[in-house]
């Protein structure tokens with residue numbers, strides 16, 4: 001079975017957006033890769049992000065304590081696979097076990113499949129879309145990412161077929177043009 005090549009990042013939801021960013025900058029001597037009012041990405045090494053923060057005041061303004069679902073805590077953890085083939089093989093293996101992703105998305109820096117464990121904890125299985133850290137960093141600081149920092153959804157069964165047909169991974173890793181995908185309800189934000 002294909003195994004993850006590394007643990008990549010953790011994303012937190014917070015109602016102390018700026019304070020959390022400053023804390024992780026100080027504690028990990030992390031640098032800010034990208035920030036908008038809803039999202040911030042930080043890293044401390046050559047990974048494109050090691051932490052991200054989702055601002056609940058923007059993403060889920062009606063949330064706790066006034067009655068919504070989302071509250072501060074872990075949004076998801078992410079594991080990287082070495083290749084798109086490894087990710088697709090994992091998708092196929094899990095599908096046979098009746099485990100399906102709730103959100104297949106080409107984020108831009110990564111191609112990702114989000115799963116939920118039995119407790120509802122979210123896990124992202126991803127493949128880096130860029131061969132080098134410099135390319136990924138440049139992408140995250142560029143216009144394509146700021147115009148759509150979420151990504152564009154895809155069909156994983158179609159991806160499996162494209163890989164079988166021999167479509168080059170390079171082609172399949174690239175994010176197509178498109179507006180930001182809506183965050184699915186299974187991701188646990190919003191009322």
Ligand SMILES: [Fe+2]
Pocket residue numbers: 009011076077078124
């Ligand atoms: Fe992630």
